Amino acid sequence: MGRMSKYRVLSAAAVASAALAAAPAASAQTTVTIGIGTQDTTTNTATTGTIIRQLHLLEKYLPTDGKYATIKFELEWQNFTSGPPVTNGMMANKLQFGMMGDYPLVVNGFTFDNNPESKSRLIAVSAYSLDGSGNGLVVHKDSPYYELSDLKGKLVSVPFGSAAHGMMLKAMQDRKWPADYFQLVSQSPEVGSTNLQEKKIDGHADFVPFAELLPFRGYARKIFDGVETNLPTWHGVVARTDFAEKYPEVVVAYLKAVIAANAWLREDPKRAAEKIQDWTGINKEVVYIFLGPGGNMTTDPTIKPQLIEAAATDVKVLQNLGRMKEFDPNKWVDDRYLRKAYAELHMDYDAALKSTKNYEIAGEDKFCKRPIGDPRKAGEVWVEGEAIAPFSSAACTLGAYADSKAKGKKINVAYVFDTARGIKLFADQAYFVAGGNNELSPFLLKKDAEAYATQVSGKVLSFDDALKSVVSGG
Amino acid sequence: MAQPADLLTGMPAGTAPPAAPPRPVWLYVRRWLALNSEALRAVLIGAVALGLFLLAWHLLTTYRVVFFVRFTNVPSPAAVYESLTRAMHDSKFMMHVLLSCRRILIGFSLAALVAVPLGLLMGRFKLIHETLFPITEILRPIPAIAWVPMAIMLWPTNEQSIVFITFLGSFFPILVNTLHGMSLVDPVLVRASQCLGAREVSIFREVYFPASLPHIFTGLTVGMGVAWVSLIAAEMISGQYGIGYFTWEAYSLVQYSDIALGMICIGVLGLGSSTLIRGLGRLVMPWNRT
Numbered sequence: 001m002g003r004m005s006k007y008r009v010l011s012a013a014a015v016a017s018a019a020l021a022a023a024p025a026a027s028a029q030t031t032v033t034i035g036i037g038t039q040d041t042t043t044n045t046a047t048t049g050t051i052i053r054q055l056h057l058l059e060k061y062l063p064t065d066g067k068y069a070t071i072k073f074e075l076e077w078q079n080f081t082s083g084p085p086v087t088n089g090m091m092a093n094k095l096q097f098g099m100m101g102d103y104p105l106v107v108n109g110f111t112f113d114n115n116p117e118s119k120s121r122l123i124a125v126s127a128y129s130l131d132g133s134g135n136g137l138v139v140h141k142d143s144p145y146y147e148l149s150d151l152k153g154k155l156v157s158v159p160f161g162s163a164a165h166g167m168m169l170k171a172m173q174d175r176k177w178p179a180d181y182f183q184l185v186s187q188s189p190e191v192g193s194t195n196l197q198e199k200k201i202d203g204h205a206d207f208v209p210f211a212e213l214l215p216f217r218g219y220a221r222k223i224f225d226g227v228e229t230n231l232p233t234w235h236g237v238v239a240r241t242d243f244a245e246k247y248p249e250v251v252v253a254y255l256k257a258v259i260a261a262n263a264w265l266r267e268d269p270k271r272a273a274e275k276i277q278d279w280t281g282i283n284k285e286v287v288y289i290f291l292g293p294g295g296n297m298t299t300d301p302t303i304k305p306q307l308i309e310a311a312a313t314d315v316k317v318l319q320n321l322g323r324m325k326e327f328d329p330n331k332w333v334d335d336r337y338l339r340k341a342y343a344e345l346h347m348d349y350d351a352a353l354k355s356t357k358n359y360e361i362a363g364e365d366k367f368c369k370r371p372i373g374d375p376r377k378a379g380e381v382w383v384e385g386e387a388i389a390p391f392s393s394a395a396c397t398l399g400a401y402a403d404s405k406a407k408g409k410k411i412n413v414a415y416v417f418d419t420a421r422g423i424k425l426f427a428d429q430a431y432f433v434a435g436g437n438n439e440l441s442p443f444l445l446k447k448d449a450e451a452y453a454t455q456v457s458g459k460v461l462s463f464d465d466a467l468k469s470v471v472s473g474g
Numbered sequence: 475m476a477q478p479a480d481l482l483t484g485m486p487a488g489t490a491p492p493a494a495p496p497r498p499v500w501l502y503v504r505r506w507l508a509l510n511s512e513a514l515r516a517v518l519i520g521a522v523a524l525g526l527f528l529l530a531w532h533l534l535t536t537y538r539v540v541f542f543v544r545f546t547n548v549p550s551p552a553a554v555y556e557s558l559t560r561a562m563h564d565s566k567f568m569m570h571v572l573l574s575c576r577r578i579l580i581g582f583s584l585a586a587l588v589a590v591p592l593g594l595l596m597g598r599f600k601l602i603h604e605t606l607f608p609i610t611e612i613l614r615p616i617p618a619i620a621w622v623p624m625a626i627m628l629w630p631t632n633e634q635s636i637v638f639i640t641f642l643g644s645f646f647p648i649l650v651n652t653l654h655g656m657s658l659v660d661p662v663l664v665r666a667s668q669c670l671g672a673r674e675v676s677i678f679r680e681v682y683f684p685a686s687l688p689h690i691f692t693g694l695t696v697g698m699g700v701a702w703v704s705l706i707a708a709e710m711i712s713g714q715y716g717i718g719y720f721t722w723e724a725y726s727l728v729q730y731s732d733i734a735l736g737m738i739c740i741g742v743l744g745l746g747s748s749t750l751i752r753g754l755g756r757l758v759m760p761w762n763r764t
Contacts, residue, residue: 084728092544116538161727186714200626305727
């Protein structure tokens with residue numbers, strides 16, 4: 001899409017030289033433009049793009065000594081809504097760095113194979129979900145579809161060539177469904193969301209943040225989450241090799257900025273979600289479900305072997321579609337810059353590489369008056385103007401929700417976790433199973449809830465009924 | 475185009491065909507060449523220019539020329555030709571082309587049916603002009619791609635949304651040219667016909683319409699071109715078929731030679747349809763050879 005905003009920011013070097021008010025020095029300087037292609041609306045690239053740009057983190061780390069003493073850097077940020085235009089800009093050498101999802105990344109690497117000037121290399125990961133959450137399929141909230149098989153023969157749109165497309169193909173492959181099981185058509189997120197709202201299509205599969213954003217905006221319901229494919233999904237950063245070889249210190253500086261952005265995010269996830277809402281227009285409650293503690297995305301710059309394996313699977317899918325020839329993702333990874341950035345910041349890269357832990361909800365449940373035990377059974381309530389409060393169980397979360405509501409407070413959102421899959425859910429979109437001992441077990445899918453209800457001989461409740469049950473039963 | 479055979483058979487009735495000695499073939503050929511020399515010249519020069527264009531494209535991309543404009547990654551004609559042969563073996567490609575043609579045809583026809591009468595009325599009646607002109611002038615500069623979300627919401631089916639966008643593309647050039655044609659109608663002719671007792675309907679039929687017809691046809695030719703221009707925006711909605719969609723999908727998978735193939739295809743189809751309209755124009759207005 002053509003929507004693009006430019007930010008021109010003078011580098012720290014330029015600011016420093018201006019501070020010296022040394023007019024003669026300016027003539028000796030050469031200007032190097034660094035083009036960075038971001039996807040602001042794709043929330044899980046925030047730590048490699050939006051946050052760095054808005055907090056001017058890159059300027060802090062750009063080299064100023066040695067051969068860089070005479071170089072003035074000019075940053076040119078360009079924002080896009082999907083990966084392919086970023087690849088296009090990189091091919092044209094207007095962008096030296098670009099961030100995108102797994103499928104567009106692989107296409108990026110493959111496309112650069114034919115570029116005589118430069119190749120592209122994967123230099124860092126923005127965020128990932130090892131079980132494939134983030135991508136999802138939504139239907140209109142009034143539609144009678146509750147699981148993927150309900151959409152047999154129906155019109156389903158997905159942006160072709162995106163991570164969500166990969167999820168759909170994998171889901172169909174796993175179930176041994178033929179290629180014409182759905183009427184699968186290609187629609188960009190903008191077109192697909194409008195079509196879904198107008199009920200022109202029966203389902204829309206999309207990447208971060210749309211599978212959460214559309215339900216949050218109130219007209220859609222998620223009936224399939226990428227976790228069911230169990231194929232990792234992730235976003236990453238690629239850089240042009242001609243630039244990286246000429247200015248390796250700049251690449252390292254950029255990666256240090258990525259690490260700093262990660263630290264800033266985890267320091268105060270609520271503040272980060274609110275800021276990202278201001279910068280990108282994606283609702284803070286949606287940002288938080290991805291990037292907050294126990295969120296559906298883990299932000300981590302290290303390039304994990306599991307993700308590269310997943311990329312190899314993506315290559316196979318694209319080859320089967322006749323969209324790609326030979327491409328080896330292993331040769332396309334270049335972690336030298338990232339390792340250097342970690343080393344210069346005195347951080348242990350290999351330890352970070354091994355860990356696949358996200359940060360989790362912790363603290364004291366002030367409603368049920370006990371500490372958080374299992375963070376993936378916990379919940380959170382976000383009252384407007386207050387801190388996001390953690391609760392130890394779904395029942396406690398709903399209890400606190402009802403309590404705040406009774407006190408006349410405005411509640412932004414409440415989160416619970418899917419009992420079977422451990423993914424974070426909007427409480428008001430979940431199905432709850434009421435078992436014995438006032439237990440409440442939240443589920444994303446109706447069928448999971450029903451199966452569990454039979455198992456524990458409980459019953460399936462909607463959010464409103466579940467709320468009533470906590471109030472009366474508590 | 476006048477065929478030589480027509481002219482030859484137009485001989486006096488007295489000469490019986492069987493009695494005439496058989497004419498050698500070369501005579502027919504020479505005659506035909508002489509009659510069509512102008513057209514042949516144009517075709518020949520056109521072909522040479524196209525050939526040069528292809529050659530330049532080939533050389534620029536083969537040697538990956540960079541002189542401010544950079545041909546480093548632009549696909550070569552050979553690569554595009556390869557895409558074309560692949561596409562030709564795929565029945566889907568014809569489907570793309572046919573569906574696009576159908577959409578353009580419907581959108582364009584509707585635009586002509588609405589814009590021409592509207593232009594005539596706006597040109598004739600001041601009140602209608604004053605009422606509608608500001609609205610059309612505001613709507614006219616809005617690019618097709620900006621209409622996409624509105625088009626999806628306005629129409630019950632996506633096919634209608636697509637046709638609507640091509641309709642918008644053609645509508646304004648036709649309307650503006652019709653208005654222009656109406657403004658150039660010689661008032662003396664109108665007064666003369668009024669003096670001779672012609673009623674409003676006759677004046678429209680006999681004076682306004684024929685007089686503005688050349689401009690209407692200019693509008694139709696331009697409108698047809700713009701309909702193709704808006705095709706990619708329109709078919710972003712389709713998600714399945716259409717040559718605009720084909721090009722868009724190639725973009726989302728970063729396949730440069732398929733993008734070029736889609737572009738050329740749209741260009742050639744646009745040329746074909748504009749030629750058809752010019753031909754129609756010659757038939758309708760034999761007095762207006764341009």
